[in-house]
Amino acid sequence: MAEVLDESDGEDSSQERTRLRGFVLQVTRFLLRHWPQVLLFFAALWLTLTTDRFWTGGNLSSILTRAAILGVLAVGQCCVILAGGFDLSQGATLGLACAVAGTAMGQGYDSAGCFAAALFAGGIVGAVNGVCVARVGTNPFVTTLSSLMVVRGITFLVLGGMTLNRLTMFAALDRPFDLGSLELSGRGFVFLMTTFLAWVFLRQTIWGQHLRATGGNAEAARLAGVRTDRMKILSYVISGLCSGLAAVLFLSFIKVAKADTGAGYELDSIASCVIGGVSLAGGEGSVLGAAAGCLMLKTIETIITLRGLDDQYRSLVTGLLILVFAASDAWSRKRRRSR
Amino acid sequence: MTEVVRIELDGLGKSYFGATALRNVSLEIFGGEIHALCGENGAGKSTLVEILAGTVRPDHGRILANGEEITLDGPVAALRAGIAVIHQELQLVGSMSVAENIMLGDEISRFSWLNRRSMSARAVEALRLLQADAIAPGVPARELATGQRQIVEIARSLRRKARLLILDEPTASLTRSEARLLADLLRRLRDRGLAVLMVSHHLDEVLDLADRITVLRDGRLVGSWPRAHIDHDKLVRTMVGSDVGIREKATVPEEGKATRETLLTIEDLGGETIREVRLELVRGEVFGMTGLAGAGQEELARIIAGESPAARGRMLLMGKSYRPKHPVQAQRHGVAAVPADRRVRGLIAPLGLGSNLLLQRLRRANRCGFLRWNRLNEEARQLCREHRIKYDRLDQNSLTLSGGNQQKVLLARALATEPELIVLNEPTRGVDIGTREAIHRRIEELAAAGKCVVVVSPDALELRRVADRVAVFRKGRIRTILERDRIEERTLLAEITGANERTSGNEGSSRGGSS
Numbered sequence: 001m002a003e004v005l006d007e008s009d010g011e012d013s014s015q016e017r018t019r020l021r022g023f024v025l026q027v028t029r030f031l032l033r034h035w036p037q038v039l040l041f042f043a044a045l046w047l048t049l050t051t052d053r054f055w056t057g058g059n060l061s062s063i064l065t066r067a068a069i070l071g072v073l074a075v076g077q078c079c080v081i082l083a084g085g086f087d088l089s090q091g092a093t094l095g096l097a098c099a100v101a102g103t104a105m106g107q108g109y110d111s112a113g114c115f116a117a118a119l120f121a122g123g124i125v126g127a128v129n130g131v132c133v134a135r136v137g138t139n140p141f142v143t144t145l146s147s148l149m150v151v152r153g154i155t156f157l158v159l160g161g162m163t164l165n166r167l168t169m170f171a172a173l174d175r176p177f178d179l180g181s182l183e184l185s186g187r188g189f190v191f192l193m194t195t196f197l198a199w200v201f202l203r204q205t206i207w208g209q210h211l212r213a214t215g216g217n218a219e220a221a222r223l224a225g226v227r228t229d230r231m232k233i234l235s236y237v238i239s240g241l242c243s244g245l246a247a248v249l250f251l252s253f254i255k256v257a258k259a260d261t262g263a264g265y266e267l268d269s270i271a272s273c274v275i276g277g278v279s280l281a282g283g284e285g286s287v288l289g290a291a292a293g294c295l296m297l298k299t300i301e302t303i304i305t306l307r308g309l310d311d312q313y314r315s316l317v318t319g320l321l322i323l324v325f326a327a328s329d330a331w332s333r334k335r336r337r338s339r
Numbered sequence: 340m341t342e343v344v345r346i347e348l349d350g351l352g353k354s355y356f357g358a359t360a361l362r363n364v365s366l367e368i369f370g371g372e373i374h375a376l377c378g379e380n381g382a383g384k385s386t387l388v389e390i391l392a393g394t395v396r397p398d399h400g401r402i403l404a405n406g407e408e409i410t411l412d413g414p415v416a417a418l419r420a421g422i423a424v425i426h427q428e429l430q431l432v433g434s435m436s437v438a439e440n441i442m443l444g445d446e447i448s449r450f451s452w453l454n455r456r457s458m459s460a461r462a463v464e465a466l467r468l469l470q471a472d473a474i475a476p477g478v479p480a481r482e483l484a485t486g487q488r489q490i491v492e493i494a495r496s497l498r499r500k501a502r503l504l505i506l507d508e509p510t511a512s513l514t515r516s517e518a519r520l521l522a523d524l525l526r527r528l529r530d531r532g533l534a535v536l537m538v539s540h541h542l543d544e545v546l547d548l549a550d551r552i553t554v555l556r557d558g559r560l561v562g563s564w565p566r567a568h569i570d571h572d573k574l575v576r577t578m579v580g581s582d583v584g585i586r587e588k589a590t591v592p593e594e595g596k597a598t599r600e601t602l603l604t605i606e607d608l609g610g611e612t613i614r615e616v617r618l619e620l621v622r623g624e625v626f627g628m629t630g631l632a633g634a635g636q637e638e639l640a641r642i643i644a645g646e647s648p649a650a651r652g653r654m655l656l657m658g659k660s661y662r663p664k665h666p667v668q669a670q671r672h673g674v675a676a677v678p679a680d681r682r683v684r685g686l687i688a689p690l691g692l693g694s695n696l697l698l699q700r701l702r703r704a705n706r707c708g709f710l711r712w713n714r715l716n717e718e719a720r721q722l723c724r725e726h727r728i729k730y731d732r733l734d735q736n737s738l739t740l741s742g743g744n745q746q747k748v749l750l751a752r753a754l755a756t757e758p759e760l761i762v763l764n765e766p767t768r769g770v771d772i773g774t775r776e777a778i779h780r781r782i783e784e785l786a787a788a789g790k791c792v793v794v795v796s797p798d799a800l801e802l803r804r805v806a807d808r809v810a811v812f813r814k815g816r817i818r819t820i821l822e823r824d825r826i827e828e829r830t831l832l833a834e835i836t837g838a839n840e841r842t843s844g845n846e847g848s849s850r851g852g853s854s
Contacts, residue, residue: 206451207451216435217430217431219430222414224430225445283432
């Protein structure tokens with residue numbers, strides 16, 4: 001109501017002022033809508049400024065590197081959540097892709113072959129999840145929970161109870177390359193590229209548009225002629241491919257494939273999305289938010305380490321952070337509705 | 340604009356699990372005509388609409404467009420055939436912008452790369468065609484008012500070259516001025532050669548707007564007449580099948596129905612939208628409350644029923660201070676309410692019909708923490724008999740009942756708490772004529788028994804039928820209270836919109852006949 005009055009006032013004055021006022025209004029509205037994220041950003045900023053050794057190029061780039069594996073998963077998770085589902089099987093899929101890639105190396109494939117094998121394994125798991133959710137109609141939670149267990153079991157069988165060591169086929173990604181004064185690691189670069197490509201895909205292509213419409217209101221999208229079940233399957237396949245890619249990044253770093261590799265990653269990736277303002281109800285949010293949420297998580301971790309706090313506090317602090325964030329988000333949502 | 344279309348339905352039939360919903364219906368729909376489809380709940384209107392929308396396939400019969408047979412095997416096929424349906428529950432993606440919604444499913448792209456600039460230009464163009472420039476294309480759809488959402492959906496349909504526009508209960512959740520705007524829009528579209536098929540329970544609206552009226556009853560086509568050949572009485576008679584039980588005119592109030600004892604006193608009540616409301620409700624009266632959506636009548640009803648708190652002021656119930664914090668407290672004081680939105684705020688779908696009926700009585704059938712189901716079931720069966728609720732089984736999902744029966748369930752549930760004051764929100768929205776009459780009679784009986792019934796309704800005919808007094812709300816205040824003899828459609832409309840005080844633009848030119 002007040003906004004409408006503001007605008008009609010502006011009509012009398014000069015056009016310049018009207019535009020300025022409109023801009024201020026838009027910014028205010030944006031800040032109000034995203035105020036939990038804004039709050040978090042400033043909190044993180046304050047923490048970083050008050051922490052020694054934080055604000056150095058090396059440290060920043062190392063945060064990016066450490067965030068890369070989780071970041072790629074969060075991008076995939078974000079696609080699924082935007083399409084109205086979510087994926088609990090990401091960590092297990094990452095584990096399977098590691099095992100498959102490791103086995104492929106054992107069979108004598110080169111790194112390109114191992115890369116393809118990892119992505120293929122991830123894509124297959126995603127496709128199965130997607131077909132179950134979209135065509136069979138099982139609930140996303142139950143479906144991906146069961147595939148979490150099934151995929152873990154398959155990983156165990158693939159590895160035959162052993163651990164694969166010295167998986168060096170992706171070691172090239174571990175090396176940094178110089179961008180002028182800034183040093184960027186291979187993993188960080190892959191993370192940034194994945195985020196950017198996913199953003200372009202969701203923002204600028206017809207599939208992305210349909211995917212977000214499916215999550216926003218599946219029935220409305222279907223009646224408007226969107227193939228919603230295909231979009232759901234597509235979202236899970238993207239998540240599976242991202243898990244495969246994350247497995248490649250993981251192997252470039254750890255170089256070991258075990259049966260429990262990647263356990264628990266799925267929850268961190270959902271947390272990244274939530275912190276990044278992706279609505280679990282579907283349709284709302286952006287991969288940029290999810291990537292930022294992931295970086296935020298890793299920043300907090302880094303600060304805890306740099307301040308010399310015990311590593312045990314990490315989980316406690318992150319958990320509280322998510323709760324505080326979700327509470328303030330719910331609060332701002334309520335205000336928006338009653339306005 | 341487009342060629343004038345002729346859609347022919349030839350012998351359409353459909354049955355669900357042995358129950359026939361549509362029996363051999365043949366019909367012609369022409370471009371340049373507004374065609375109204377009337378009938379009670381369960382007459383087959385929705386089935387017919389769903390067949391044309393491509394979401395239900397007929398068992399037999401053909402559909403022809405300009406003489407050529409078309410197959411509608413999905414929403415996409417219907418859109419391709421130029422048939423667009425505006426459902427009662429509007430189908431927009433709330434998180435996406437108006438422009439994105441208009442272009443949804445028909446995006447402009449090259450190698451699947453979106454051309455956002457030309458998409459939003461087309462969306463603006465589509466809105467301008469409907470003279471709806473006031474809707475900003477960049478705003479998320481969820482921030483629009485219901486009437487605006489409807490226009491966005493119509494804009495989407497027209498962009499996709501719709502030749503037949505089907506509207507299912509288009510005015511059910513619109514305010515009066517929004518409904519008038521929609522009526523004007525539909526007339527303009529008709530004049531451009533579009534075929535419009537509307538399903539509506541509002542007979543006045545149908546008679547005001549339609550060029551041709553078709554009536555269905557029990558899945559059969561009763562008849563199809565040009566507007567000039569049918570009037571209100573005939574329409575009602577053909578819909579119901581007989582004259583029994585139809586009383587549109589209010590009956591004369593019996594003098595001294597009950598003791599004129601004050602039941603509820605409201606003093607200077609204020610809340611989120613309402614301000615300085617003063618009222619006295621008397622035993623034995625039916626008190627109507629009306630106004631534009633958000634004018635305050637809904638909030639006052641919620642406050643009385645304990646659903647939301649009052650910010651200021653106080654209420655006295657039978658002389659004692661009454662300040663309910665929760666609906667349960669209101670019930671203990673003898674106040675019961677029936678919400679307007681049956682599906683969302685009324686019935687609990689996973690619980691069966693019986694449990695829904697007795698939700699508020701469970702405490703009484705409680706023995707040491709266990710429910711006595713025999714007794715509960717017996718009670719539920721008795722309530723169903725008493726309120727003439729038609730059902731198959733007591734554990735039937737309550738949403739499978741017809742709209743009228745759902746409403747009866749809610750009413751029966753509220754009355755089962757034996758209240759002194761009953762608040763009904765839009766008690767006959769989306770309810771067929773027979774049930775409507777039954778509910779109106781029940782309201783009269785309650786008043787005659789010395790209760791007080793508050794009816795919140797935008798429907799002037801309903802208020803005229805049942806209310807002894809009507810409070811008209813405008814911008815959070817009670818502007819006037821009309822006594823029985825002044826409750827009349829024209830007066831109500833004028834008071835609701837404030838046309839008496841200040842003639843402003845389109846409000847001033849309102850015609851009394853349309854609602």
